[in-house]
Amino acid sequence: MEISINTEKRARDVIVIGASAGGIQAVGEILPRLPATLPAIVGVVIHRGSRSAVSWATLFERKTNLRVIEPADGDRLVHGVVYVAPSDRHMIFDGEAVHLNRGPKEHHTRPAVDPLFTSAALALGPRVVGVVLTGGGQDGMRGVLAIRAARGISLVQKPSEAEYASMPQHAIIGDQVDAVLSLEEISEALVLLARGSVVKVSRA
Numbered sequence: 001m002e003i004s005i006n007t008e009k010r011a012r013d014v015i016v017i018g019a020s021a022g023g024i025q026a027v028g029e030i031l032p033r034l035p036a037t038l039p040a041i042v043g044v045v046i047h048r049g050s051r052s053a054v055s056w057a058t059l060f061e062r063k064t065n066l067r068v069i070e071p072a073d074g075d076r077l078v079h080g081v082v083y084v085a086p087s088d089r090h091m092i093f094d095g096e097a098v099h100l101n102r103g104p105k106e107h108h109t110r111p112a113v114d115p116l117f118t119s120a121a122l123a124l125g126p127r128v129v130g131v132v133l134t135g136g137g138q139d140g141m142r143g144v145l146a147i148r149a150a151r152g153i154s155l156v157q158k159p160s161e162a163e164y165a166s167m168p169q170h171a172i173i174g175d176q177v178d179a180v181l182s183l184e185e186i187s188e189a190l191v192l193l194a195r196g197s198v199v200k201v202s203r204a
Contacts, residue, residue: 037080112139
């Protein structure tokens, strides 16, 4: 069965992506498919160790035409920029800027996905698209619920494709996602949603 998403043709220009185990590879497949002219802000949280000194922004920027940074607290949110949560900081979107904090770990990790998703939903409502990718545990489930409650859109990687299916499966629980897609399909959908287009997807 084919369904349509974003039938009101609203520009969904705030994209938040969450992942854990297997996330570097999954995000690394999505970002190269996004155009340099993407009219959207992109936030990425991947679980990482508190002592990780590797710049994942540098790693991702080699693969995409978008600008990719690990932001400083207070950096402005700008279209065409990918903000990757740094080690040992939760990343929050307040609508105009990025904020980083060392609040309590969530799902045994910092950064966690839910703080980004829920903050974006609260501040930016229907402009938000949340994407849950591969990972263990259930981080992202609460965030997806918040995005849907704020009239945003939620997309989930197909569990059968994910390296670790738990995060996608938990996000799907309760039928609170708009579509379950492959990484290639997610990339295509994000471009269309950012431009305010209707997205047609198959639902099993």
